[in-house]
Amino acid sequence: MVNNICFVCKKPFREHQLISALGIGNEIVELINEKYPGWDDQSKICKNDFNIFRMKYITQLVEEEKGNIENLEREVIKSINENEILTIDTSLKTDSLTFGDRISDKVASFGGSWKFIIAFFSVLILWIFGNSFYLYLKPFDPYPFILLNLILSCVAAIQAPIIMMSQNRQEVKDRIRAENDYKVNLKSEIEIRTLHEKVDHLLLDQWSKMMKIQAIQIEILNEIRSKIK
Numbered sequence: 173m174v175n176n177i178c179f180v181c182k183k184p185f186r187e188h189q190l191i192s193a194l195g196i197g198n199e200i201v202e203l204i205n206e207k208y209p210g211w212d213d214q215s216k217i218c219k220n221d222f223n224i225f226r227m228k229y230i231t232q233l234v235e236e237e238k239g240n241i242e243n244l245e246r247e248v249i250k251s252i253n254e255n256e257i258l259t260i261d262t263s264l265k266t267d268s269l270t271f272g273d274r275i276s277d278k279v280a281s282f283g284g285s286w287k288f289i290i291a292f293f294s295v296l297i298l299w300i301f302g303n304s305f306y307l308y309l310k311p312f313d314p315y316p317f318i319l320l321n322l323i324l325s326c327v328a329a330i331q332a333p334i335i336m337m338s339q340n341r342q343e344v345k346d347r348i349r350a351e352n353d354y355k356v357n358l359k360s361e362i363e364i365r366t367l368h369e370k371v372d373h374l375l376l377d378q379w380s381k382m383m384k385i386q387a388i389q390i391e392i393l394n395e396i397r398s399k400i401k
């Protein structure tokens with residue numbers, strides 16, 4: 173036979189020391205072709221060179237795996253950072269109140285407190301008692317307290333729109349909060365789904381790589397066994 177020369181090191185060998193192209197997996201053929209272009213079905217390779225390429229292939233598989241895990245880590249850190257930015261964004265939005273908004277909030281919260289009711293009734297009683305007894309001789313608002321009536325209706329008229337303003341503000345705040353919740357929920361849902369996909373992908377990928385490495389190990393075992401015989 174003319175073709176008893178190793179394709180890689182170009183040295184002559186005996187028939188049983190060579191491996192024909194048909195007995196080599198596609199991935200290893202690709203590796204050989206990368207370094208020594210022109211490999212075809214008729215080519216043969218000596219066992220030493222074949223082992224070198226086989227080891228190279230296994231190293232490549234393991235390194236790919238390492239790269240996969242590093243990529244995954246990077247993506248998780250990236251998404252965690254993005255999540256933080258999302259939360260800061262909405263809290264800033266709720267804090268950007270105008271002067272009028274802040275005053276209406278404060279007036280509404282004071283108007284809805286016991287402090288206001290107690291102060292209001294104290295003034296009312298003082299007013300009525302003052303004008304009935306102490307200023308009996310010269311009251312500035314005699315019975316039936318028309319000025320007090322006017323002031324009370326003014327307070328009621330002003331208080332209603334202020335409370336409504338504050339309620340509108342509260343509504344806007346609630347809406348922003350609800351939107352934020354929705355965004356965070358959506359994001360975590362998407363994240364969980366992509367994580368699922370990543371895990372599935374990793375499992376499948378790792379599984380097929382493990383099977384490839386195992387096939388090579390069985391090949392090596394068979395070689396050793398045939399040598400012992």
Ligand SMILES: [Zn+2]
Pocket residue numbers: 178179180181182183217218219220221
């Ligand atoms: Zn060789």
